[in-house]
Amino acid sequence: MKYTTSTIKAEMRKTIFAAHEHLAITINDETLDVYIDEFYPEEEYLGLIPTILPVFADEDEYKMVLDRILPKEGKTTLAPVLMCPEDLDLSCTTIVAQAKTQGDYVIWEKLGLDISEGVSFPEGIGTKVKWLGQIKPIYFKKSEYMECLAEFRKLEANQ
Template sequence: MNLIEAKYFKTKFWSEEYPCIYIDGVRLDSIINQLKPDQDYLGLIPTLFSALNHDVEEMVVWERVLPKNGTAILPLLMCPDDVDLYCTLIVVEVLIKGNTVIWTRFGLDDSSDDDYVPRWLGTEVNWFENSPAYEFKLETYKAMLDVFSKERVKNKS
């Protein structure tokens, strides 16, 4: 089992600390950057963070973070410049199996559509060839999500 948690961190691209996803003690954007060192993915911020510019984008992210049936393609890391799901967007395939959450593979979303409701996200993905899979205890995964949920509530008030 892997350990997933949210810890506060400040990058050069964001003016204040915000929750970041860590897997086994390593920040997720660093993991992705190691998978694709020819790209610059350091500094991408979690889509679970309350910074998304549009409620409809936030809705799509939170609908997919814990899929009820089968798998879902979760928009996971986004560009800190645009803070939306239409720029650089790293996705992960999520599967719930009993009390385990499995992130099976990561990729760069290459979907496009004129529809403003981004339900089409994840329809076209350039999956990373060397992408690791991670397995988390459901309770630990939910604890990580709680950090982001509290941040969302705090920023909406």
């Protein structure tokens, strides 16, 4: 099956609260936080940074992100994709994608705000989600998705 796809890239950008440019996820040439803000301008999603940046204070949280960011074929995961730039962890504002891999595509079926409480951390992230229903599913070519992730993984290799 062929889908209408969005482009996904890792690009150096300066987000609203960052002092300097950092690697950001872009969808159709705009950062993911801006993409979400276009649907929910009344919320405070501008300035959130990618969870795939290797900046976590807790290595277990970063490992969990890496485990979920690319679902196995036919499986669905709840992958943290954006987080608060101040805390650099998943305990504050965290946006998750309900993601799946299907053939040559990675699909973010829906995006939402993680509101999980009282669950084991970080495994419990995504247990309870306030879905952002105005955002429709986003289809990416798997090859572009993998290239985007590879750019972030280069940062990890350079640390």
